[in-house]
Amino acid sequence: MVALKHIIDELGLKVYCCRDTLDRPIIGGYSGDLLSDVMAHSHAGEIWITIQTHPNIIAVASLKELGAILLANGRAPLPETLEKAEMERISVLGSPLPAFELAARLSRLF
Amino acid sequence: MPACDAEGTGKPLLRQGYAVQGGDFLAGGTVSTRIKDLLKEIGLSPALIRRAAICCYEAEMNVVMYARQGTMTVEIHPRELVIRVEDEGPGIPDVELAMQEGYSTATDFMRSRGFGAGMGLPNIRRNADLLEIESVVGRGTSLRAVIRLV
Numbered sequence: 001m002v003a004l005k006h007i008i009d010e011l012g013l014k015v016y017c018c019r020d021t022l023d024r025p026i027i028g029g030y031s032g033d034l035l036s037d038v039m040a041h042s043h044a045g046e047i048w049i050t051i052q053t054h055p056n057i058i059a060v061a062s063l064k065e066l067g068a069i070l071l072a073n074g075r076a077p078l079p080e081t082l083e084k085a086e087m088e089r090i091s092v093l094g095s096p097l098p099a100f101e102l103a104a105r106l107s108r109l110f
Numbered sequence: 111m112p113a114c115d116a117e118g119t120g121k122p123l124l125r126q127g128y129a130v131q132g133g134d135f136l137a138g139g140t141v142s143t144r145i146k147d148l149l150k151e152i153g154l155s156p157a158l159i160r161r162a163a164i165c166c167y168e169a170e171m172n173v174v175m176y177a178r179q180g181t182m183t184v185e186i187h188p189r190e191l192v193i194r195v196e197d198e199g200p201g202i203p204d205v206e207l208a209m210q211e212g213y214s215t216a217t218d219f220m221r222s223r224g225f226g227a228g229m230g231l232p233n234i235r236r237n238a239d240l241l242e243i244e245s246v247v248g249r250g251t252s253l254r255a256v257i258r259l260v
C-alpha cells in the first residue's frame with residue numbers, strides 16, 4: 001500500500017481535486033479508457049490511469065471506490081467533471097506523461 | 111417452495127424506483143450511485159454491493175445511450191436483490207447478438223468517450239445470478255437482474 005500523497009510527490013502530479021482526499025492509501029493501479037472494461041477489471045483502492053476527462057469517469061470511480069483518477073497525456077478534466085469529483089470526494093490528478101510511462105513509474109512504488 | 115421465491119418475484123421487503131433520462135450523459139451513473147448508497151445503508155456485504163453496482167451502472171448507461179427514458183427499480187427480497195430496468199426506446203432486435211461481448215451500436219461520440227465497448231450486457235451477466243431481457247422493437251426494453259444474497 002502506498003499513500004496517495006507519496007505517489008503525487010514521486011511522479012510530480014498535478015492535483016485538480018480535492019486537496020482533502022489525498023490521504024488515502026492506494027493498493028495498486030489500473031489503466032484503461034473503456035469504461036465498461038474499467039468497471040469490470042478495476043479494484044477498490046486502485047489509482048485509475050485514463051485519458052477520459054468527462055463527468056462519467058467520476059461515476060465509475062465512485063461506484064468502484066477507486067482511490068484516485070490520474071489523467072494522462074496532459075489532459076485536463078472538464079469543469080463539470082471537477083464539480084462531480086467534489087461532490088463524490090474523488091481525487092483527480094494529472095500528468096503530461098502517457099499512460100505507459102505513468103504505469104511504469106507507478107509500479108516501481110509498489 | 112414455489113419456484114418464484116428463488117427468483118425474487120414475491121413481495122419485496124423494500125423497493126425503490128428511480129427515473130433515468132435518455133441522452134443525459136451528465137447525469138449518467140447518478141442513479142446507480144444512489145442505489146449503491148442505499149445498499150450500503152442496508153448493510154449488504156461489499157462483494158454483493160460491487161456486483162450490484164456493476165449491474166446498475168451498465169443498465170443505467172444503456173438507457174442513457176440508447177433509450178428515451180426509463181426507470182430503474184431495486185428490490186430487496188429476503189434471499190435476493192432484484193434490479194429492474196424498464197425503458198421506452200428503440201428496443202433490441204436481436205438480444206442474443208446484443209449479449210455478445212464486443213457487439214455495440216454505440217455512436218462515434220459515445221465511443222470517443224469510452225462507451226460502446228460492447229461489454230455492458232456481458233458485465234451484467236457475469237455479475238448477476240440471473241439476467242432476463244425482454245425487448246420489443248420500437249417500444250422498449252425491460253431488463254431484470256437477480257443477485258442472490260444467501
Ligand SMILES: Nc1ncnc2c1ncn2[C@@H]1O[C@H](COP(=O)(O)OP(=O)(O)O)[C@@H](O)[C@H]1O
Nearest residue numbers: 172176201208214215226227228229230231251
Ligand atoms: N436499453 C437498450 N435499448 C436499446 N438497445 C440496447 C439497450 N441496451 C443495450 N442495447 C443494445 O445492445 C448493444 C450491446 O449493449 P452493451 O453490451 O451494453 O454494450 P455497449 O453499450 O457498449 O454497446 C448496444 O450497443 C445496443 O445496440
Ligand SMILES: [Mg+2]
Nearest residue numbers: 168172230231
Ligand atoms: Mg452498454
